[in-house]
Amino acid sequence: MSESNDSKWLTLPPEVFVPAKKQIAPFKHCHIGTRSPLHAQALIRELQNQQITINVNGTQIKTGKLYLDFADVTQRSAAKSNRMQKQDPSLQLTLIGKDFDLPGESSKPECTSTTNDVVVPGLICIHDFVSEDEEQVLIACLTGPNAPWAPEQKNFSKTGAVKRRVQHYGYVFDYESADVLRNRKDEEEKTLCPPMPCLPGDSWTKEMLDLFSDNAVKEGSGWDILAAVVERTRQTEFDDNDNEASPVKKRYPDINQITVNEYKRGQGIGSHIDTESAFSDGLISISLGSDCVMEFKHKDTGVKKLVHLPPRSLLLMSSDARYIWNHQIVTRMTDCVNGKVLPRKTRVSLTLRTAITLPSGEGKNDTTPLAKVETRVFPPKWGKVSESEELEDEDISTPETEREHVHAVYDAIATQWHHTRGKRGVLWPGATKFLKELPKGSIVADVGCGDGKYFPAIWEAGSYVIGTDISEPLLQTSIGACANADTNKAGPQNRQVSSSKMGLNSRPAVAVGDCMHIPLQSKSCDAAICIAVMHHLSTSSRRIRCLKELSRVVKKGGMINVQAWALEQESNSKRKFAGTDVFVPFNAQPRYLNKVNANGEKKSQESQNIDEKCKGVAEMYSDAYEGAEYDERKGLVVFQRYCHMYKEGELEDLVSKIDSLEMVGSGFESGNHFVILKVV
Numbered sequence: 001m002s003e004s005n006d007s008k009w010l011t012l013p014p015e016v017f018v019p020a021k022k023q024i025a026p027f028k029h030c031h032i033g034t035r036s037p038l039h040a041q042a043l044i045r046e047l048q049n050q051q052i053t054i055n056v057n058g059t060q061i062k063t064g065k066l067y068l069d070f071a072d073v074t075q076r077s078a079a080k081s082n083r084m085q086k087q088d089p090s091l092q093l094t095l096i097g098k099d100f101d102l103p104g105e106s107s108k109p110e111c112t113s114t115t116n117d118v119v120v121p122g123l124i125c126i127h128d129f130v131s132e133d134e135e136q137v138l139i140a141c142l143t144g145p146n147a148p149w150a151p152e153q154k155n156f157s158k159t160g161a162v163k164r165r166v167q168h169y170g171y172v173f174d175y176e177s178a179d180v181l182r183n184r185k186d187e188e189e190k191t192l193c194p195p196m197p198c199l200p201g202d203s204w205t206k207e208m209l210d211l212f213s214d215n216a217v218k219e220g221s222g223w224d225i226l227a228a229v230v231e232r233t234r235q236t237e238f239d240d241n242d243n244e245a246s247p248v249k250k251r252y253p254d255i256n257q258i259t260v261n262e263y264k265r266g267q268g269i270g271s272h273i274d275t276e277s278a279f280s281d282g283l284i285s286i287s288l289g290s291d292c293v294m295e296f297k298h299k300d301t302g303v304k305k306l307v308h309l310p311p312r313s314l315l316l317m318s319s320d321a322r323y324i325w326n327h328q329i330v331t332r333m334t335d336c337v338n339g340k341v342l343p344r345k346t347r348v349s350l351t352l353r354t355a356i357t358l359p360s361g362e363g364k365n366d367t368t369p370l371a372k373v374e375t376r377v378f379p380p381k382w383g384k385v386s387e388s389e390e391l392e393d394e395d396i397s398t399p400e401t402e403r404e405h406v407h408a409v410y411d412a413i414a415t416q417w418h419h420t421r422g423k424r425g426v427l428w429p430g431a432t433k434f435l436k437e438l439p440k441g442s443i444v445a446d447v448g449c450g451d452g453k454y455f456p457a458i459w460e461a462g463s464y465v466i467g468t469d470i471s472e473p474l475l476q477t478s479i480g481a482c483a484n485a486d487t488n489k490a491g492p493q494n495r496q497v498s499s500s501k502m503g504l505n506s507r508p509a510v511a512v513g514d515c516m517h518i519p520l521q522s523k524s525c526d527a528a529i530c531i532a533v534m535h536h537l538s539t540s541s542r543r544i545r546c547l548k549e550l551s552r553v554v555k556k557g558g559m560i561n562v563q564a565w566a567l568e569q570e571s572n573s574k575r576k577f578a579g580t581d582v583f584v585p586f587n588a589q590p591r592y593l594n595k596v597n598a599n600g601e602k603k604s605q606e607s608q609n610i611d612e613k614c615k616g617v618a619e620m621y622s623d624a625y626e627g628a629e630y631d632e633r634k635g636l637v638v639f640q641r642y643c644h645m646y647k648e649g650e651l652e653d654l655v656s657k658i659d660s661l662e663m664v665g666s667g668f669e670s671g672n673h674f675v676i677l678k679v680v
């Protein structure tokens with residue numbers, strides 16, 4: 001350790017391992033053991049681009065400038081670490097230092113930002129093939145709750161489970177046989193696969209395509225954009241850089257298969273050449289959401305070339321690049337492009353390929369494309385489409401998406417939610433107007449009342465409230481906060497209730513309940529409100545059921561106000577939704593979070609403290625909640641809330657399906673669509 005770095009090591013004592021046979025300088029790779037991911041992150045911050053001296057078995061070795069990279073323990077390095085950890089089994093190998101150079105020399109991971117400098121014949125990279133707007137909407141739909149993630153059993157390769165999530169369209173790529181499943185009609189579920197998204201007709205000019213895509217962006221219709229991107233790719237004319245003398249351009253009009261890969265930060269794909277008998281020449285990869293570096297390695301000479309793929313770019317691998325160079329995305333958290341360290345984000349890639357018929361005997365080089373199986377019926381589904389639409393309409397069970405991305409999230413964030421919402425008394429004026437116009441003495445059901453932010457307004461209007469919500473922790477905040485907050489004149493205006501209206505109301509009647517089964521008797525209420533609830537319901541059958549339940553609990557002639565988030569936001573709104581079904585992040589401060597262990601159970605303060613020392617907050621929450629991630633830079637836990645954004649007229653359409661409801665009014669306010677209904 002050099003003198004100047006001593007203090008760093010004192011606070012963050014890593015242990016450095018160099019494979020035994022390489023314990024003489026110079027060495028290129030070495031693993032640094034750290035005790036937690038947070039240590040690893042801190043080490044990267046402290047030591048990136050620094051030179052250090054390492055003590056290897058008593059020998060001091062000075063490194064060149066480090067390029068440090070935080071990586072998951074891969075199977076190989078785990079095995080290696082087991083061998084090396086014999087001296088200290090508690091060590092975790094989480095850091096990989098790359099490109100240790102000769103002492104004094106700086107490390108320059110080779111990477112080119114354009115493929116022009118890379119001599120891999122047949123490789124072409126087109127920047128900005130997809131626009132930023134298209135990218136946003138595409139990602140929202142491809143990673144959103146309606147995307148057809150391939151069932152798990154299809155994601156096993158010979159070497160184990162494929163960690164990244166994948167979707168296939170057109171034909172399934174089976175990782176176990178490394179082949180495309182050609183028999184789409186096979187009754188076996190394995191081959192059933194969503195068709196390729198496509199545009200109607202076959203006379204799309206570039207202008208028409210751009211216009212179509214612009215509209216799809218405005219409508220948040222990611223599936224239409226996917227169809228437009230497929231068509232744009234099929235029409236693209238690529239230079240034949242393999243044959244410079246030839247002015248001939250190459251096109252891939254028969255593309256009939258897409259694989260969507262979702263790489264979380266740190267994930268990659270092993271070195272491979274796509275199965276030659278499965279796909280013809282011309283593999284296309286479109287990158288969304290993140291930069292990444294793809295490594296190409298010549299299968300005979302072992303020569304490596306690193307290619308930077310910026311987000312929104314298209315990469316074509318044809319001829320040599322397709323057949324004699326392996327490609328790979330190394331598992332790591334950052335890439336280094338021309339000396340600049342680029343942290344990886346979640347990357348979604350679209351691999352567009354032409355699946356071919358099986359080479360039959362003689363015709364070994366047969367590259368006849370399989371039939372294009374295309375549809376405009378989206379969102380696409382895996383498996384057999386239910387024969388009875390009606391049956392499907394009746395299914396109101398809670399989908400996994402809502403369980404994980406609505407219910408679990410609100411349970412976890414209840415305290416902070418109340419602090420920043422109900423306590424501040426931010427109410428929609430339309431809803432308070434609705435409440436004021438009800439006859440005095442009305443019993444109002446507040447369905448999905450959350451932290452009870454409308455309770456004071458209901459009392460102040462001279463009515464009584466019964467609140468129901470599926471989140472018990474949220475309901476707890478509604479009870480606990482009412483009595484004092486509402487007599488406290490220092491609080492926000494919307495939370496004040498005149499003493500004449502208080503009475504027993506200082507403790508509201510609340511019940512834990514699902515809006516699919518409101519825990520109230522039929523016709524027991526004079527009116528109901530259901531605010532910011534329906535945008536968390538992920539199927540139309542559940543949305544209809546919610547409206548039916550509202551109409552059931554309200555007496556004939558009673559009024560209902562329903563509000564839900566709108567896809568169309570005002571131009572000055574800080575909210576902009578990329579699609580109709582999206583995840584909306586909620587940044588939670590760890591100090592407010594209801595502490596949990598990995599099974600989602602609450603913990604005692606004492607055991608919690610011990611745990612927190614051993615395990616980062618990040619890990620605790622990502623174990624307990626699907627989809628929660630720790631943002632180390634901001635010190636926040638980011639939850640993803642599922643939301644369905646309503647298009648103009650959509651609420652009205654749902655209401656028209658229910659005979660007992662009459663539309664009295666509708667409109668838009670503060671980013672929400674609302675309807676006023678009368679029970680008839």
Ligand SMILES: O=C(O)CCC(=O)C(=O)O
Nearest residue numbers: 259261269274285349351
């Ligand atoms: O993610 C990428 O860009 C490449 C994916 C790939 O190589 C494959 O799916 O075969």
Ligand SMILES: [Fe+2]
Nearest residue numbers: 272273274327
């Ligand atoms: Fe590939």
